[in-house]
Amino acid sequence: MKMANSSHHVSCGLDFCSVPDIRGSLQGASEAGYDFTCFPIVHPRFKREFISGKSKERPGAFTRSDLILAGSDWNNLIVGKLSPYINVDSEDPVVRKHSEEALNQELTYANHLGLPAVMLTLRGNNQINLARIFHSKMQAGSTYQVWVHLPMESPAVAASYYHNSEEELIKLQGDINTWGWWNKFRSVCNFEKKLGLALEVTPDIPPEEEIARWMGEPIKCLVLSTSLFVTNKKGYPVLLRPHQNLIKSFASLDIQVVVRGAIRHGCSKYYQQYLDHLWQSASHTDSLLTYARGYEDYLQCPLQPLMDNLESQTYEVFEKDPVKYNEYQRAIYSALLDRIPFEEKDTKVVVVMVVGAGRGPLVRAALNAAHKADRKIRVYAVEKNPNAVVTLQAQQEELWGDQVTVVSCDMRDWNSPEKADVLVSELLGSFGDNELSPECLDGAQKFLKGDGISIPCSYTSYLCPIQSSKLYNEVRLSKEKDKHALNHFETPYVVHLQNRFQLAPTQALFTFHHPNKDEVLDNTRYKCLSFKIAQDCVLHGFSGYFDTVLYKNINLSIVPETHSRGMFSWFPIFFPIREPVQLQSGNELEVHFWRLCSKKNVWYEWSITKPIPVSVHNPNGRSYTIGL
Numbered sequence: 001m002k003m004a005n006s007s008h009h010v011s012c013g014l015d016f017c018s019v020p021d022i023r024g025s026l027q028g029a030s031e032a033g034y035d036f037t038c039f040p041i042v043h044p045r046f047k048r049e050f051i052s053g054k055s056k057e058r059p060g061a062f063t064r065s066d067l068i069l070a071g072s073d074w075n076n077l078i079v080g081k082l083s084p085y086i087n088v089d090s091e092d093p094v095v096r097k098h099s100e101e102a103l104n105q106e107l108t109y110a111n112h113l114g115l116p117a118v119m120l121t122l123r124g125n126n127q128i129n130l131a132r133i134f135h136s137k138m139q140a141g142s143t144y145q146v147w148v149h150l151p152m153e154s155p156a157v158a159a160s161y162y163h164n165s166e167e168e169l170i171k172l173q174g175d176i177n178t179w180g181w182w183n184k185f186r187s188v189c190n191f192e193k194k195l196g197l198a199l200e201v202t203p204d205i206p207p208e209e210e211i212a213r214w215m216g217e218p219i220k221c222l223v224l225s226t227s228l229f230v231t232n233k234k235g236y237p238v239l240l241r242p243h244q245n246l247i248k249s250f251a252s253l254d255i256q257v258v259v260r261g262a263i264r265h266g267c268s269k270y271y272q273q274y275l276d277h278l279w280q281s282a283s284h285t286d287s288l289l290t291y292a293r294g295y296e297d298y299l300q301c302p303l304q305p306l307m308d309n310l311e312s313q314t315y316e317v318f319e320k321d322p323v324k325y326n327e328y329q330r331a332i333y334s335a336l337l338d339r340i341p342f343e344e345k346d347t348k349v350v351v352v353m354v355v356g357a358g359r360g361p362l363v364r365a366a367l368n369a370a371h372k373a374d375r376k377i378r379v380y381a382v383e384k385n386p387n388a389v390v391t392l393q394a395q396q397e398e399l400w401g402d403q404v405t406v407v408s409c410d411m412r413d414w415n416s417p418e419k420a421d422v423l424v425s426e427l428l429g430s431f432g433d434n435e436l437s438p439e440c441l442d443g444a445q446k447f448l449k450g451d452g453i454s455i456p457c458s459y460t461s462y463l464c465p466i467q468s469s470k471l472y473n474e475v476r477l478s479k480e481k482d483k484h485a486l487n488h489f490e491t492p493y494v495v496h497l498q499n500r501f502q503l504a505p506t507q508a509l510f511t512f513h514h515p516n517k518d519e520v521l522d523n524t525r526y527k528c529l530s531f532k533i534a535q536d537c538v539l540h541g542f543s544g545y546f547d548t549v550l551y552k553n554i555n556l557s558i559v560p561e562t563h564s565r566g567m568f569s570w571f572p573i574f575f576p577i578r579e580p581v582q583l584q585s586g587n588e589l590e591v592h593f594w595r596l597c598s599k600k601n602v603w604y605e606w607s608i609t610k611p612i613p614v615s616v617h618n619p620n621g622r623s624y625t626i627g628l
Helices: 022-031 071-077 093-113 128-139 155-161 166-173 178-188 208-214 241-251 269-282 287-292 312-319 324-339 361-373 386-403 437-447 469-476
Strands: 012-015 036-040 078-081 117-121 145-151 195-200 219-225 256-260 349-355 376-383 404-408 420-425 448-455 458-467 507-513 525-532 537-551 554-557 573-583 588-597 601-610 614-617
Touching: 012 269, 022 036, 022 071, 036 071, 036 256, 071 078, 078 093, 093 117, 093 128, 128 178, 145 178, 145 219, 178 208, 178 573, 219 241, 241 269, 256 269, 324 349, 324 361, 324 420, 324 448, 324 537, 324 554, 349 361, 349 437, 361 376, 361 386, 361 420, 376 386, 386 404, 420 437, 437 448, 448 537, 458 525, 458 588, 469 537, 469 573, 507 525, 507 588, 573 601, 573 614
Parallel strands: 012 036, 012 256, 036 078, 078 117, 117 145, 145 195, 195 219, 219 256, 349 376, 349 420, 376 404, 420 448
Antiparallel strands: 458 507, 458 537, 525 588, 537 554, 537 573, 588 601, 601 614
8 A cells, every 4th residue: 555644645545335346446546536445355245154054055256356456456455344244252153153264264365365454343342252363364474464443432432422222322331442442452462563453533532631542552544434524615525623633633643544434525536635635734844843754663772972983964963953052052152141241251261161072063052152142262172083073173274263172082081271161062862861971071070160060050861651552563573683582672762752652741760960069979870750540551661851951041851741842853762661561540650760880881770560560671781781
């Protein structure tokens, strides 16, 4: 199937309940702008009986031949739907046996045709046999994706609005939480990567927190019934505002849309055109989203700037951030004004040291701040990467002159000729301290005057529990030989989080201050955090963030609740856990976190003690350390 969103056009499918003429239906859908179709694998009237019954001896093929279409059409344009009467969880053993045979036959044929996906409808909470069969097929290497179709809100909830008979209500009331149906099904299927959701948008939109929970699931497509559309003044189909907003909120997940139901507005093309219009109006102009496009939910190993020298492209990306260097410049400007009163501005010179100068953005920020503040400064640009030093030296010769001294050296080994009034650095990682800013700045503070200013002057890491099948599977599938079996579950990753659900508000974890006035410099940390869980969900790991005080009231933050608008230099960090933990509404989730150090390395360890105890991840840094 054509995946959309490269150009922010919607990828749209048209659903057919029966297809007398498969070629004609496919052509009609294509002409109306649809990218794929959903067809029954077998004609709805063609019910088979395998054990006994009239149709057991019926001659002829059980469905149409694969020769009707070219192989590439079967492979790209058709999602196969299972026969609706199949009920492999029936209490009647004959029905169950018939259903198992029919299901097997249809899935084998779907594999034979090379269909990209097969859609099944989940009709209740107890579809365990169905889950077992699909899990075994996926284990055996089926080629298709499995789309589990179910409503966003249970029929029972809707039923109470539409005054069904009391009997039906009681029957349905048993379990009305469709997320619970799905969660049980995919848990039995062991969170299989090939398993995705075809989520039907219901007339009544569920509460916001339930929608947020769906956002953490592997949604392949949204299913929209034509009955949801109303007619506008010009006679075209449109959605009501609440449904528009709902669709737009899912548009960022790079999912597809399936239109189903009777065509009520003359032509199926109008639905596709309207949805495409909605999709394009949802593609934001936010600089973070533009910058991060293509990196959604993609695991990256955090940088190790002390061990490795960064490449030119990495510097280039960071230097494009419109917010970070602006705020640094404001902080330096403010510090210069505090350091030298107006009457001394012509006689005093402020010494500014930029440690970890890279290709010079902070040097430029310092020179701009001095010009704006009308203060005299002398800058030392200290950088250990010899390749970046080439760039610094070129700028020093061509632009900066004697005002800047370039020092090619590790800041921890340098002996400065004089002490600094202001020490400026950008050594922060996605978790604040994970690129060893505390160790570097503790080593560099010997250059700072007793009353000198460090920019940043403090930073704090934050933690938050999240649910994301997508990330869990990404981690689970990254195995490397020669590595510990649990290696990937004990490694933090930098990741632009999209397809996830935040289970509770973020909480502060570790804070570091600079200059560090403690008599004994100790950067180990330990803290236990407790999160209150508001609704049933699954824990797959923890997302980490940080905020920093550069100077006085000038801050930078990647914490979701306080994110610096327009800043994209840092993606969050993700700490996985080995096994998903099922959580219930009202549970208390208790996580323990350590930052540990040896002479050579720094590493994190993490563990859960409530609602169930889970063993410590990454003991002794066996899977992941940050090298000093």
